[in-house]
Amino acid sequence: MxxxxxxxxxxxxxxxxxxxxxxxxxxxxxxxxxxxxxxxxxxxxxxxxxxxxxxxxxxxxxxxxxxxxxxxxxxxxxxxxxxxxxxxxxxxxxxxxxxxxxxxxxxxxxxxxxxxxxxxxxxxxxxxxxxxxxxxLAVEPLPVQQRVLEALSALGFHFHRADLEAGRIHGTSQTLPFYQEIEYKAAAQFARRCNEVELSFVTGPHRVEVVLEFDKRGVFGGDSVRTFVLDHAAGQQDLTGTVDGWIRGALGH
The missing domain is CATH 2.60.40.640 (Immunoglobulin-like)
Incomplete structure (x- = not known):
C-alpha cells in the first residue's frame, strides 16, 4: 500500500x-x-x-x-x-x-x-x-475476538454499525482515551427483553475483557453492562455456548 x-x-x-x-x-x-x-x-x-x-x-x-x-x-x-x-x-x-x-x-x-x-x-x-x-489501515480481529463475533452471529444477532466514543469503560483496564462500540440488533430469541447489544473489547497481551451493554425493553427497561474475561487461548474454541450463557444471565432468561 x-x-x-x-x-x-x-x-x-x-x-x-x-x-x-x-x-x-x-x-x-x-x-x-x-x-x-x-x-x-x-x-x-x-x-x-x-x-x-x-x-x-x-x-x-x-x-x-x-x-x-x-x-x-x-x-x-x-x-x-x-x-x-x-x-x-x-x-x-x-x-x-x-x-x-x-x-x-x-x-x-x-x-x-x-x-x-x-x-x-x-x-x-x-x-x-x-x-x-x-x-x-485494516485492523482485523484476533482469534479470540473473532470467536466472540462468530458466536453473536451464530446466535442471530445482526451487525448494525460501529463507532469510537471518547471516555472510559468503568471497571476495565482500558488505557486509550476512547473505546469501540460494535452495535448489534437483538436476536429473535432475546428480542422481547432487549433492543440491541453493544460490544466492546478491552484487549491486553494476556486476556481480553468483553464488555456487553444491553438496551433492555419494556418492563426490563434500562441499560445493563456486563464485563466478561477470556484469555487468548479461547481463540481456539467455539464460544457460542459461552456467549449465549452470558446473554441469558444478563437478561434473566
Missing amino acids: VFKRLLGALGVGGPTVDTVLSTPAVYPGGTVHGQVNLVGGERDAEINGVTLCLAARVEVEYGDEEGHTTKEFARVQVCGPLRLAAGERLAVPFAFPVPWETPLTAIGGHHLSGMVLGVRTDVDIAGQLDRGDTDP
Whole structure:
C-alpha cells in the first residue's frame, strides 16, 4: 500500500515523502512494517524528523450535542534530524507496534461501517510541520475476538454499525482515551427483553475483557453492562455456548 505523496513544507520544488506499507492488514498487538521514502527536491532541505501516527475519528459530546474529532493514540519516530540533498533518494524502514486496544476496522476482509482509522505521516521540514492525511489501515480481529463475533452471529444477532466514543469503560483496564462500540440488533430469541447489544473489547497481551451493554425493553427497561474475561487461548474454541450463557444471565432468561 502506498500512501498519498505529500508536498514538502518548503513548497513547490521541496522534498516529497511516500509511506509504503508491506503489511496489508494488522491485528491488535501486532506490528505494521514498511518504509518511508524521502526524495529531495530542487534544493537541500533540513529534516528534523519523520513521525508516523495512528489516528482515529472519535465521537465526542459538546454539551447537548455530539460531534467528531481526530485522536492520535500511538506514535513512532521513523528518523531523526538529517540533511536531504537535492534529488537524493532515501528509504527508511520501520516497524510500528500497534497497541493491543487498537479498534477493529474490518471483519473477514469487510470494512466496518462507521470506522475511520489509519496512519498519518508527519514530517518536520526546517521547523515547519507537514502533516499528511490519515490513510486507512485494516485492523482485523484476533482469534479470540473473532470467536466472540462468530458466536453473536451464530446466535442471530445482526451487525448494525460501529463507532469510537471518547471516555472510559468503568471497571476495565482500558488505557486509550476512547473505546469501540460494535452495535448489534437483538436476536429473535432475546428480542422481547432487549433492543440491541453493544460490544466492546478491552484487549491486553494476556486476556481480553468483553464488555456487553444491553438496551433492555419494556418492563426490563434500562441499560445493563456486563464485563466478561477470556484469555487468548479461547481463540481456539467455539464460544457460542459461552456467549449465549452470558446473554441469558444478563437478561434473566
